[in-house]
Amino acid sequence: MTEPLYCVNHPKTETYLRCNRCGKPICVRCAVRTPVGYRCRDCVNAQQRIFYADFRTVHYLIAAVIALPLATVAGWLIPSLGWYAIVLGPLAGAGIAEAARWAIRQRRGPYTWLVVCGCIIVGTLPWLLLLFGSIVISMGTGTGYIAGRLMGLVWNIVYLVTATSAAYVRLRPGRRV
Numbered sequence: 001m002t003e004p005l006y007c008v009n010h011p012k013t014e015t016y017l018r019c020n021r022c023g024k025p026i027c028v029r030c031a032v033r034t035p036v037g038y039r040c041r042d043c044v045n046a047q048q049r050i051f052y053a054d055f056r057t058v059h060y061l062i063a064a065v066i067a068l069p070l071a072t073v074a075g076w077l078i079p080s081l082g083w084y085a086i087v088l089g090p091l092a093g094a095g096i097a098e099a100a101r102w103a104i105r106q107r108r109g110p111y112t113w114l115v116v117c118g119c120i121i122v123g124t125l126p127w128l129l130l131l132f133g134s135i136v137i138s139m140g141t142g143t144g145y146i147a148g149r150l151m152g153l154v155w156n157i158v159y160l161v162t163a164t165s166a167a168y169v170r171l172r173p174g175r176r177v
């Protein structure tokens with residue numbers, strides 16, 4: 001067993017943990033779990049400041065250019081699969097969010113979530129309008145499979161809600177790196 005270290009912020013707390021960026025000993029309370037390991041709060045904050053400082057408006061545009069086509073395909077495909085939308089909606093939302101994040105090289109803007117969620121909504125809108133139009137026509141003429149189309153509308157809404165919330169969770173401001 002190695003000698004216990006003492007947390008830099010809590011000199012009385014023994015710990016075996018070190019920040020994997022600066023090497024400072026940190027206790028469980030001070031450690032922040034990131035995908036690349038435990039880090040101290042200072043390092044996490046510094047990293048986040050770099051992401052924000054490096055962020056330009058053009059990155060919103062890049063995120064949108066990647067997210068919108070994906071959202072348009074997903075917005076057509078997933079609601080058409082019926083109840084699968086419950087499972088695939090969140091997956092699609094997370095996938096679109098990750099793709100947008102990859103496109104802007106993990107940079108973070110305070111409104112990236114808004115851009116991506118907006119793309120998901122905009123990508124679904126044409127399909128939603130088409131469906132809505134066909135429902136109105138069916139009701140007007142009294143023909144067509146109205147119940148099925150109404151269910152389609154339900155799956156569209158399920159997809160929209162689950163996908164946008166999954167994307168928001170991935171990209172929300174303040175989420176640790």
Ligand SMILES: [Zn+2]
Binds near residue numbers: 039
């Ligand atoms: Zn550190």
Ligand SMILES: [Zn+2]
Binds near residue numbers: 007008009013026027
């Ligand atoms: Zn501590």
